[in-house]
Amino acid sequence: MGPGDLEDIVHNLGIRHNPAVIIGPGDDAAVYEIGGLRLIKTVDLITPVVNDPFTYGAISVCNSLSDVYAMGGRPFAALAIVGFSNCDYETEVLKEILKGALSILDIAGVSLVGGHCIDDRELKFGLSVTGVLSTNKILTVSGARAGDVLIITKPIGLGIITTALKGGKIADDDIAHAVKWMLTLNDEASVRALNSGASACTDVTGFGLLGHGYNMVKDSGLDLVINYPSVPVIERVFELIDMGMVAAGAYNNLSYIKDKTDFSDSISNEQKLVLTDPQTSGGLLIALSEESLCHFNGMFYAPIGRFQKGKGRIIVTGSNYH
Ligand code: CO
Ligand code: CO
Numbered sequence: 001m002g003p004g005d006l007e008d009i010v011h012n013l014g015i016r017h018n019p020a021v022i023i024g025p026g027d028d029a030a031v032y033e034i035g036g037l038r039l040i041k042t043v044d045l046i047t048p049v050v051n052d053p054f055t056y057g058a059i060s061v062c063n064s065l066s067d068v069y070a071m072g073g074r075p076f077a078a079l080a081i082v083g084f085s086n087c088d089y090e091t092e093v094l095k096e097i098l099k100g101a102l103s104i105l106d107i108a109g110v111s112l113v114g115g116h117c118i119d120d121r122e123l124k125f126g127l128s129v130t131g132v133l134s135t136n137k138i139l140t141v142s143g144a145r146a147g148d149v150l151i152i153t154k155p156i157g158l159g160i161i162t163t164a165l166k167g168g169k170i171a172d173d174d175i176a177h178a179v180k181w182m183l184t185l186n187d188e189a190s191v192r193a194l195n196s197g198a199s200a201c202t203d204v205t206g207f208g209l210l211g212h213g214y215n216m217v218k219d220s221g222l223d224l225v226i227n228y229p230s231v232p233v234i235e236r237v238f239e240l241i242d243m244g245m246v247a248a249g250a251y252n253n254l255s256y257i258k259d260k261t262d263f264s265d266s267i268s269n270e271q272k273l274v275l276t277d278p279q280t281s282g283g284l285l286i287a288l289s290e291e292s293l294c295h296f297n298g299m300f301y302a303p304i305g306r307f308q309k310g311k312g313r314i315i316v317t318g319s320n321y322h
């Protein structure tokens with residue numbers, strides 16, 4: 001499935017219109033209005049991306065909270081969703097995952113209020129999160145304006161690093177840099193996006209930079225031009241691609257996006273796979289006016305592209321790196 005396919009299926013089921021649903025399927029999270037309060041609802045769960053259970057639990061929480069931040073919201077309550085086999089793992093493992101989860105929930109000011117566990121041979125952990133909008137503004141995935149700049153708030157290539165870890169090509173110690181990024185909450189980026197008057201925002205997750213970038217312009221009168229040399233890529237990624245360490249999801253994402261994208265001739269296949277690499281707990285993609293970039297001074301961010309009048313396509317420009 002490509003970006004939005006699940007939403008298309010849900011749409012085609014003909015969900016009854018309810019005016020309380022301010023944002024339904026198709027954005028990072030839903031927005032539901034009740035008693036004058038606008039609630040944000042989202043769910044996400046992942047299989048292990050690192051070997052250490054505590055760190056896995058912590059990363060999964062950052063990943064699950066991200067969709068609330070991508071809407072400009074503040075999460076406050078969460079329910080755990082666990083797939084766990086007592087045959088394959090000691091309960092000690094589950095305890096460590098939950099300890100890791102709580103370490104991040106504490107930082108984020110979110111209460112764990114319950115959860116559910118099913119017997120599952122493949123370990124899974126995630127959260128259903130409820131938040132509220134911090135302001136009157138909703139940071140929707142669409143809404144970018146011609147002339148806006150696109151920034152990203154974390155480097156990409158995290159999927160290649162975790163694939164290499166699973167493939168035994170790198171050790172736990174070699175992924176500290178990637179883990180640091182996956183454990184970085186998108187809370188600060190979200191607040192700055194709101195303060196900057198951002199016109200659109202989404203987070204980079206399973207569909208990679210191009211898939212989520214495409215969601216910002218599809219069905220719009222805009223193209224998104226991404227300047228490849230400006231895209232921050234995590235260290236050692238090209239070395240690992242050369243060893244074949246590419247997640248299957250990157251190939252799926254590339255085959256979905258390639259007829260919606262115009263790649264400059266200088267963009268190599270390896271670079272395309274970096275641009276479609278699925279991210280766990282990736283950064284925010286934020287559309288804003290160039291004059292508002294100063295709101296991001298003092299935190300990591302990179303301007304990587306620009307929106308222009310067009311037909312809902314992605315254009316990737318580049319040079320002959322790698
Ligand atoms: Co999202
Ligand atoms: Co999500």
Ligand code: CO
Nearest residue numbers: 070139140201
């Ligand atoms: Co958003």
